[in-house]
Amino acid sequence: MLQFYKRLFPYRPFFHWLNHDHTPSRLFTHREFAFTLAGDVYLRYNSFGTVEDFARELRRLNPSRFEVGAIYNARPKDKRTLRAGALQPQLRELVFDIDMTDYDSIRTCCSGKGICKRCWSFIAAAVTVLDSALRNQFGYRHLLWVYSGRRGIHCWISDQTALALTDEQRKAIVGYLEVIKGGAEMVKKVNVRLGTGFGAGPLPPSIKPLVQPQELGGYFTEVILEDQKCFDSDEGTETLLALIPDKNMSAKLRKLWSADPGRSSIKKFADLNVEIKNLGDTQQAKMLRAAQEDIILQYLYPRIDAEVSKHRNHLLKAPFCVHPATGRVCVPIDPEKADEFDPEKVPTVGGLLYELNLSEQPKAEEGADPLRGDWERTSLKPYVEMLQRHAQELARETRDERQRKIKTEASTDW
Amino acid sequence: MFNVRARPSFGKPIANSGDVKQDLGRYPHRLSFYDTPPQDDVTVEDFETFAIDRLRVLAEIESSLIRNRTQEELRLVTLAQSKKYLPLGANSASGMDKNAERSKDRIAERRKDNISHFVLRLAFCRSEELRRRFVKAETTLFKIRYADDDTVERQGFLDSIKLNWEKVDEEEKKDANIKAGLQAQGDYLRKADYVGDTFYKTPWTQVPELVERRKVFLWQGWAYVPSREQSTLVFQEFQTRLEHALEMTAKALPRLDEDDRLIPVLEHLSRGFMAGVPSEYAGPEDDFGETISADMIDDLSSKHFPLCMRNLHDRLRKDRHLKHFGRLQYTLFLKALGVSVEEAVVFWRKAYGGSMTDDKFNKEYKYNIRHSYGLEGKRANYPAKSCQTILTSNQPGPTESHGCPYRHFSPENLQLTLSATYGIPASEQMEIMAAVKGQHYHIACTRAFELTHAKYGVKKGEGLGTANGATETVSHPNRYAARSRELEKEMADRVKAKPAVEVKLDGEDVVME
Known part of the structure; x- marks a missing residue:
């Protein structure tokens, strides 16, 4: 690990991403970092004046992982000298966390801590939905998606307006985005329509387009029916039947399916389609179609960990950390290509150090940046460049903002 | 200064606009944001x-909110109480012959308001809890006054x-995304x-608030609020x-060069507000001698716990694990029940069994138990969660078991359970399910209590007992458990007092002749 912090961690882009600028601002100096050391020692409320200090401490402590927190009204490291309760979080990236464990009740390929390319499809579907909602509906521009190192994904939103959200506003955005609700004992977890049963209305405008075939509808056929085969097992079949609001219909289908035990998920869903078609244009058909849409949402709509997003003081593992259990680096992911991402092909710390050893060590240049690192000579390069581009956009925004300010000040001086 | 302009109106003509000038000094409007x-x-x-x-x-408003009065009841009660203690008239009230005098009354009323x-800001800025409750009550008062206000004066x-906020022009409404979005929003709201x-x-x-409940269409970070929702803004x-x-007042308060005459008044005021409605369970009156x-x-x-705690207990026994909020809800309940911290640690350690190493337990779980008991971290004495908290905060996620079964189980699973x-x-189960359907979860729980305590002679409609003619319904899991234990104890005492009655002990069921 020490070698990783010495030679591979991309300090500069990481700093620019948090700081939005080249000279350290409050966004960096008042920012909380928390380190987890070997033996589960947990150090909270660290903060650093410069990125050089940060790098020195990281190399000294050699933490197994570290987390990024909020920007406070004072330097977090001074917490002990402040009055109790005086240290309050002010700004914080808006973050989202999606974890595969929340999909345990529906995925059939792995369970618990396991993850494979197949169950990644759930995450990919979730990323597509959330990314477009956050950009189009909320108007955010600077989203960084990061693989969490094992079985989940994080999203960091660095827009100025997102940084400034209060806890109440964060709660509102989570409430708006959250669709899957109810505990383990609630069979139907999607209840977003006004009214119930025959009186149920259409889906809200933010969710309605998602059930179309080009969105989650398509994923549903591919992932749920063809790949995961969620309704093949008896248990899955029962869940499906329980989600059909019409008792006669579910009894009819149960009879049909128990006569043919091996019937595949795709055929079962097709059976349901046929039955609905036979009903023509009746109220009942409308209700069942709505139930079908809700099933698609229940299986594929993002299951976000709401607590992480709601509070500014929540800590979240930093990008480019190494996951202690898998050795994988938490690398950024292009949301456009979330489908192609394979968690099993992510660079691991061992692999990267091996690559370094194989490659030729270039001669150290005079006056070279000690924080530059050797990541350019490894397969980590494309990922670091992704962070660099992201950070550059943030820095450009800060610069434009500053120039605008200077201009307006100059014009009012007259 | 502001002018109350008469808009070209369709309704009644505006009295005395123009010809008679009212001088209302610093209080030109009945409503106020209290900026100065x-x-x-x-x-x-x-x-x-x-x-x-x-x-x-404010106290009347708060107690109405807690007692779940309807909007209309709340409005009437509040207006009646305001008329009595805090009258606040409109600019254009009747009796316009004595203009000057009326203005004087208005000014006096508004000055008092x-x-x-x-003053109450000063009294209630001291703690998070007081601030929250004050804001809630004040906002409700403002809402009621706003709805009650004369349309013209409100516009003023x-x-x-x-x-x-800015008005959306017709041009913008023609934009494809926005047009489709507003259309779909209307469909969704069925308006x-x-x-x-x-x-x-x-x-x-x-x-x-509108965003969280999906009441408005969102695009590029803008909320498109229809004029009928303008009041929400x-x-x-x-x-x-x-x-x-x-918050600013709270920060400034310690530096206030304070006169000794005011502090006692402020203290007194905030205490009175706190005492008004008990929001936390105070502990059983009787510790049952054990x-x-x-x-x-x-x-x-199995004998005394309400369904939410039974469910957590059974899940814990079945899975040998509970998720974070489940542990929290259950630990605090046990604490209020009278389980000491030592026993709580033993209980949880045994509950996890061999599936967890001692090391992991001590590191990750013991701390949290001790924290709940106020022995770690900021050492706060956390109260056990009331029904209201369980129902409304931290909704259970897809694999979690906390919350209220009456609310968070599907009807089929609830019936099975x-x-x-x-x-x-x-x-x-009919009545229970009917109450659940009407979202009266506490009634459902109370009915379950009555049914399961019929053996102690609890009849339908008696709830957790009656006091002052009102039936007590379940409002706190610990109250449920305490009452259940009380009933058992009473029964045991009665049996002891009358040994002549033949008592058959059949498992848990005590059958009396």
């Missing part, structure tokens, strides 16, 4: 009586405050001609400004 504190001298007596009068109104508000008030309304757009952060603004002001050890919990659970855990036959 009182500048003139206030006697200590006024200081206190004004505040107490306002407190009477203003002063009392600022709205024009006088600067709000961050005909939603699109035809006038819309205002504002950064979505101004209306988090005003209320939100009122609330935000008040919250901000209270200490609860870890081994007893299984037995207690009721018969499996309580042995309530389907024929008697």
